[in-house]
Amino acid sequence: MTYVLRTASLTKKYKGRNVISQVDLTIPRGEIYAVLGKSGAGKTTLLRMLMGLVEPTGGEIEWFGQKSLRTNPRLYEKIGIMIGASGFVPHLTAAENLDIHRMLMGVPSRRYVDEALDNVNLTAARNTRFAKLSFGMKQRLGLARALLHQPELMLLDEPFNGLDSQEMKQMCHLLGSLSQSRKTTIVISSRVVSVIQPIARRIGVLHEGTMVAELDDDTLALKTRQYTRLRVNDDKKASFLLEQYMAIHDYTVMQPGLILIYEQMERLPDIARLMVEHKVDILELCPVQRKIEDYMIELMRENGRGPNP
Numbered sequence: 439m440t441y442v443l444r445t446a447s448l449t450k451k452y453k454g455r456n457v458i459s460q461v462d463l464t465i466p467r468g469e470i471y472a473v474l475g476k477s478g479a480g481k482t483t484l485l486r487m488l489m490g491l492v493e494p495t496g497g498e499i500e501w502f503g504q505k506s507l508r509t510n511p512r513l514y515e516k517i518g519i520m521i522g523a524s525g526f527v528p529h530l531t532a533a534e535n536l537d538i539h540r541m542l543m544g545v546p547s548r549r550y551v552d553e554a555l556d557n558v559n560l561t562a563a564r565n566t567r568f569a570k571l572s573f574g575m576k577q578r579l580g581l582a583r584a585l586l587h588q589p590e591l592m593l594l595d596e597p598f599n600g601l602d603s604q605e606m607k608q609m610c611h612l613l614g615s616l617s618q619s620r621k622t623t624i625v626i627s628s629r630v631v632s633v634i635q636p637i638a639r640r641i642g643v644l645h646e647g648t649m650v651a652e653l654d655d656d657t658l659a660l661k662t663r664q665y666t667r668l669r670v671n672d673d674k675k676a677s678f679l680l681e682q683y684m685a686i687h688d689y690t691v692m693q694p695g696l697i698l699i700y701e702q703m704e705r706l707p708d709i710a711r712l713m714v715e716h717k718v719d720i721l722e723l724c725p726v727q728r729k730i731e732d733y734m735i736e737l738m739r740e741n742g743r744g745p746n747p
């Protein structure tokens with residue numbers, strides 16, 4: 439497998455305090471990797487180190503197998519960066535701003551500017567001065583700049599900030615299709631898990647500078663799947679009844695009396711009837727859809743780093 443980006447024991451200290459601690463990442467070509475964490479977790483610091491904008495205090499980063507962007511500046515031709523909508527000239531239009539970037543990146547054809555504007559739905563605003571664009575439009579222009587030169591690796595720090603849900607969906611769709619059609623590798627940071635979950639192949643959960651977990655999409659689907667919660671006075675008898683009368687086998691007895699059932703969600707009334715008919719007392723019976731946000735909080739607690747109040 440070709441790895442586009444790797445870090446080993448990547449660490450950043452500010453004033454003697456670890457802001458990023460020993461982060462190991464291995465990101466293969468074409469993957470969308472999301473760095474998830476609440477405010478202050480260290481996402482921007484991590485992304486800025488990956489962008490070559492912040493010098494690590496310790497550890498290593500490898501881009502396309504090379505250890506330094508400074509001594510290999512041409513690597514930037516393969517990398518698209520988005521840090522909000524900073525660095526645009528306010529009195530130039532959206533298209534003019536992108537054209538500057540096109541020239542800087544040595545992209546020969548103006549067609550790329552039109553294509554980038556079209557990709558982020560900003561064709562109609564191509565002649566609008568940057569200062570007059572809405573916040574969301576500025577964000578989208580930032581993304582257009584990051585993808586204009588068709589980079590192999592995109593590093594996007596909180597690209598969804600300021601976007602409405604429709605715009606977020608469009609951006610997710612665009613990033614998903616870039617990763618599929620061009621095999622673009624995308625590292626994206628966000629505070630909002632529900633936004634990035636649909637497109638991320640893996641999510642790294644960053645908490646107080648430490649990567650507390652890395653979850654692939656199968657694990658996430660499993661951890662957040664729907665189930666029926668059944669609490670009874672006799673879990674052995676209840677389990678027997680579920681298996682014998684309803685052919686339910688995908689369940690776990692979590693603790694004495696508490697059964698989580700992962701199949702036949704629609705048959706909740708049948709479960710109730712079965713238990714009553716066989717004189718099993720039902721103390722609780724309800725469908726549960728665990729939200730991914732709840733799972734993340736649980737994860738942090740498990741790691742002894744419960745979220746701040």
Ligand SMILES: Nc1ncnc2c1ncn2[C@@H]1O[C@H](COP(=O)(O)OP(=O)(O)OP(=O)(O)O)[C@@H](O)[C@H]1O
Pocket residue numbers: 452453457475476477478479480481482483484629
């Ligand atoms: N230049 C700096 N000097 C000192 N401390 C810094 C500096 N940059 C970041 N920090 C600190 O590092 C920690 C992580 O900040 P960072 O901006 O990376 O977090 P974040 O997860 O991106 O947060 P947010 O979601 O709010 O943008 C914070 O405690 C912040 O105060």
